[in-house]
Amino acid sequence: MIPNLQIDARRLWDSLMETAGIGGTPRGGIARLTLTDADRQVRDWLKQECERLGCTVTVDEVGNMFAVRPGRRSDLPPIAIGSHLDTQPTGGKFDGILGVLGGLEILKTLHDAGYETNAPLMLVNWTNEEGSRFAPAMLGSGVYAGVFDRAYADSREDRQGVTFGEALEAIGYRGSAKAGSIRFGAMFELHIEQGPILEQEEKVVGIVEGVQGMRWYEISVTGREAHTGSTPMPMRRDALVGAARLIDRIEAIALEHGPSAVGSVGLIEVQPNSRNVVPGHVFFTVDFRHPEDAVLDAMERKLLAAIDEMTRKAHLEPELKKVWESPAVRFDADCLASVQKSAEAAGYPARRMISGAGHDAAYIARVAPTAMIFVPCAGGLSHNEEESTSLEECAAGTQVLLGAVLDYDGRGTERPS
Amino acid sequence: MIPNLQIDARRLWDSLMETAGIGGTPRGGIARLTLTDADRQVRDWLKQECERLGCTVTVDEVGNMFAVRPGRRSDLPPIAIGSHLDTQPTGGKFDGILGVLGGLEILKTLHDAGYETNAPLMLVNWTNEEGSRFAPAMLGSGVYAGVFDRAYADSREDRQGVTFGEALEAIGYRGSAKAGSIRFGAMFELHIEQGPILEQEEKVVGIVEGVQGMRWYEISVTGREAHTGSTPMPMRRDALVGAARLIDRIEAIALEHGPSAVGSVGLIEVQPNSRNVVPGHVFFTVDFRHPEDAVLDAMERKLLAAIDEMTRKAHLEPELKKVWESPAVRFDADCLASVQKSAEAAGYPARRMISGAGHDAAYIARVAPTAMIFVPCAGGLSHNEEESTSLEECAAGTQVLLGAVLDYDGRGTERPS
Numbered sequence A, B: 001m002i003p004n005l006q007i008d009a010r011r012l013w014d015s016l017m018e019t020a021g022i023g024g025t026p027r028g029g030i031a032r033l034t035l036t037d038a039d040r041q042v043r044d045w046l047k048q049e050c051e052r053l054g055c056t057v058t059v060d061e062v063g064n065m066f067a068v069r070p071g072r073r074s075d076l077p078p079i080a081i082g083s084h085l086d087t088q089p090t091g092g093k094f095d096g097i098l099g100v101l102g103g104l105e106i107l108k109t110l111h112d113a114g115y116e117t118n119a120p121l122m123l124v125n126w127t128n129e130e131g132s133r134f135a136p137a138m139l140g141s142g143v144y145a146g147v148f149d150r151a152y153a154d155s156r157e158d159r160q161g162v163t164f165g166e167a168l169e170a171i172g173y174r175g176s177a178k179a180g181s182i183r184f185g186a187m188f189e190l191h192i193e194q195g196p197i198l199e200q201e202e203k204v205v206g207i208v209e210g211v212q213g214m215r216w217y218e219i220s221v222t223g224r225e226a227h228t229g230s231t232p233m234p235m236r237r238d239a240l241v242g243a244a245r246l247i248d249r250i251e252a253i254a255l256e257h258g259p260s261a262v263g264s265v266g267l268i269e270v271q272p273n274s275r276n277v278v279p280g281h282v283f284f285t286v287d288f289r290h291p292e293d294a295v296l297d298a299m300e301r302k303l304l305a306a307i308d309e310m311t312r313k314a315h316l317e318p319e320l321k322k323v324w325e326s327p328a329v330r331f332d333a334d335c336l337a338s339v340q341k342s343a344e345a346a347g348y349p350a351r352r353m354i355s356g357a358g359h360d361a362a363y364i365a366r367v368a369p370t371a372m373i374f375v376p377c378a379g380g381l382s383h384n385e386e387e388s389t390s391l392e393e394c395a396a397g398t399q400v401l402l403g404a405v406l407d408y409d410g411r412g413t414e415r416p417s
Helices: A008-018 A036-054 A097-113 A137-145 A150-155 A162-168 A240-257 A291-314 A333-346 A359-363 A391-412 B009-019 B036-051 B097-113 B137-145 B150-155 B164-170 B238-257 B293-314 B333-346 B360-364 B391-412
Strands: A054-057 A064-068 A079-083 A121-123 A187-190 A205-211 A214-221 A262-264 A267-270 A281-290 A315-326 A350-355 A370-375 B055-058 B065-069 B078-084 B123-127 B186-190 B206-209 B213-222 B262-264 B268-271 B279-288 B317-326 B350-355 B370-375
Touching: A008 A036, A008 A097, A008 A391, A036 A054, A036 A064, A036 A097, A036 A121, A036 A267, A036 B206, A079 A097, A079 A359, A097 A187, A097 A391, A097 B206, A137 A150, A137 A359, A150 A162, A150 A291, A162 B123, A187 A333, A187 A359, A187 A391, A205 A333, A205 A359, A205 A391, A205 B317, A214 A291, A240 A262, A240 A267, A240 A281, A240 A291, A240 B238, A267 B268, A281 A291, A291 A315, A333 A350, A333 A370, A333 A391, A350 A370, A359 A370, A359 B186, A370 A391, B009 B036, B009 B097, B009 B391, B036 B065, B036 B097, B036 B123, B036 B186, B065 B097, B078 B097, B078 B360, B097 B123, B097 B391, B137 B150, B137 B360, B150 B164, B150 B213, B164 B350, B186 B333, B186 B360, B186 B391, B206 B333, B206 B360, B206 B391, B213 B238, B213 B293, B238 B279, B238 B293, B268 B317, B279 B293, B293 B317, B333 B370, B333 B391, B360 B370, B370 B391
Parallel strands: A079 A121, A079 A187, A187 A370, A205 A350, B078 B123, B078 B186, B186 B370, B206 B350
Antiparallel strands: A054 A064, A064 A121, A205 A370, A214 A281, A214 A315, A262 A281, A267 A281, B055 B065, B065 B123, B206 B370, B213 B279, B213 B317, B262 B279, B268 B279
């Protein structure tokens, strides 16, 4: 039986709209790249809000933030609620942010009701989930889970050559706690779906059983710079023409493994990038995802074959680097049971599903029982300034999150401490 | 009979190597984009050198520089020697620069010999020939020839939004003379071939009869930004995939009109250019060239058809702008006769040819008798830091240029003043 507490939908919405002003864009989105000054501002805001509720805020060595609300029993490990406050260069107002501010709304609801949980609750803001400024994505939760070490994280560079470590210190969020030393017993992450399924099926809640596998690659193609006017076509080694063929082929590889496979080239840089110079060098990124790792292996083999073919035909020198690999993830059965029970208690139409996007929960699942809750976003549109989830949908997800945490906390008392 | 004067090959080479240090790159090239501080430095250097020889230097309203050496008869219009000192972002040491420093070497040779021409001689440095920072190319000579007006030139923007007019004033090279008001009777331009023909045929001098027609386009492709992980392939409107297909097709269109046609995409910009966002917007440039305008019309029709097809298939919104068009050019018979006579007198193996690249001479030919002289460059490689022409080849071209100017000056006396 889940305690009957109701979150404040309007208060949650107001906090989403207030923080949307930090890094807000003219087109209604948010440009709050990780470890920028806008990121610092929203971190300062979150710290202040949590402390106002009597929580203690700790920061670890890679900038992950942990706000703890004490429970009745200090011998139980905290139950965590976590997501991220960083965004894409042209991001929306809900991706990641809903999971953190939903957690904050839960802390406020419990505070107002004077409700005491058995285990302490812990609100977490993970650093650099997006991976847009510093690849790879989910870097803060990855270091926490031991997927990457701190030195690796510190050495990541943005396209201007600034390192993660330099940027972290520049905004004053290098904490003293060792990553992974701030423990919790389980984590729940609320997030927008970033896909079209819930909306198409008119469901309000997604009970997320796992995350598909993902691989990121970087490809460099080197040809030869030459004059566009006086270099006959057969004498050219045009790196951009070679890259264009690969980009076309990468889409085809994803389609060949449909409907679940996706393949994308999101970033490309051309040297010297001048109208009348045949491009001598092209750098671009590849993002492959599928729920089965075996299918990703097959897609990778096809990518290698496509590169070989392009090279032979156009006399170009390619270089392929796999910069990130995240295997398919299954979430914890107990945590999922609490989410299921909470969704039923709240009476929202729900369905079980697999996440198409990567999330901090995918790494945390390696070190603690974890589950996720999805709510719809209009048209499945995300990583876009027009990303849109309604007040009611944000409230529904947060209410289910509250119920899941309280249900899990209730079971917790039966567990040996 | 051409007066027997010899240029100083070593002095010419030393001036090429000295100025190569202004904007010089670690890989041995030059990065001296028009109207940057490096461009200002080399302009200051040229002005000083010319004044040391007793020349008067005037600058017009778009920054074109004119250094005049008086002749015996002030009633004759000057004979001009002109090219450009600006370079590509990763340019070589000879493209344009040889034509200006070759002219400077001629002024020094005449000065040392105390030789007095009939007509005044005029050395010209044209502004923004490359068109790399500010499109279109050959902007300074274009305004001089009345192809563009000053307001158009001033309003050109670089990719950072700085205008040509702002940059010109920032380096202090906005002159008071109206463009086109500083007249001359003919112009000779010495340039490296930037193509493979002379080298392949073991010729030292190219007598350039004309320039092929050129057209520059800008294409914008708009799709929709979306999450790379959770947006199914059929739901995407990927602007980069659409652009990639066009880039592939543009190469094919040029090959279909071979061997003389060339087609290139040199510059591309992707929004938001993030690894895990499906690109919502792509901007890129197209450069088509052929000696016959009718063939360029056919290539343009195929480009339009390719854009239509891409749009229908991928549900993208394209925008095509023709930003520049330069018809095929034929040079002046008298000027060419002087070049031919000079090449024969100097005894260099020469051939008549058409220029594949655009040059200031192509616009000047609309308002004054004009011709060009080519010398080889290794591998036909240009717009590249490895661009290479030997001391002997630079000297040969400059010697032929001197002879052509003196021969034309000799005929000049027979012309009514």
